[in-house]
Amino acid sequence: MRLANRTREVDFFKKMLRGEISQRILLIQAASGMGKTSLLAEFASLCPVHAEAAILVKINLKSAQTGIAYIFSKLQSRLGEDSFTKFNEALSKFLSAGVEVADNQIEGTENQIQVVLNAESEDIRNFRLSQLQRAFFQDLQAVKKQILMILDTFNEAPINLADWIGGGFLAEVAESNNIRVVIAGQSVPKPTIEWEDLADTHCLDRIDDIEAWHLFVQARGLPFEREAVKAFVRVLNGNPDAIMKVFESQAGGWKHE
């Protein structure tokens, strides 16, 4: 057992994955230490069980310091260059049109995308981005499998990446029936008219359900009686991070997964 409680979120995710509900965008918002990253790890482990053929792509937005280009290139390397005919065509078109490239032998797709998106005028940049993103999502829609994207730490994404995820990216996801997205963060994108009907936001709160913690402790083989669990949970206000730290330190040499 990886988690205490969080059954509501896990149930929702399973239904979303199996296509039993219309929502395809799940937003998980909570303060630090409430268990967003832990919950995403649980979601990822459920993916092969509930959607065997799905392609899972996990991205920590904290690492996306090159911005939008990072997302394109991460998905490309996960799905394979061959799946991106339209996108690569659009990219080459911009590159061969001279896109202010002094040295047109730019190495690596991520760099190429960055160069194309690095236009000096906002209008040109937006035009290029809309062309690239359209081609990219057409390629993704043509993939004959479900694609599940799990994006963590939205609050640490660079500003223009965060704006794009909440704007063009999720608007394209809304048009792509084979794509499901989970986004977690201390903040999450603000719903827009283009995708709000397909999204559900879950706020993770403290876990003060003693029974849930007691079951968790038993499943993990931790040496605590129900009364001790109750005392920890009360004193630590149901904060999962603090509770786990105490369990760990009190249980001596015990290490969690």
Ligand SMILES: Nc1ncnc2c1ncn2[C@@H]1O[C@H](COP(=O)(O)OP(=O)(O)OP(=O)(O)O)[C@@H](O)[C@H]1O
């Ligand atoms: N439901 C849970 N059951 C058991 N332990 C949990 C649970 N949620 C969180 N924890 C514990 O709390 C720790 C911190 O959780 P986590 O890293 O998932 O928080 P977070 O919400 O992602 O925080 P941040 O916003 O700082 O990234 C985990 O390492 C885990 O030990």
Ligand SMILES: [Mg+2]
């Ligand atoms: Mg986290």
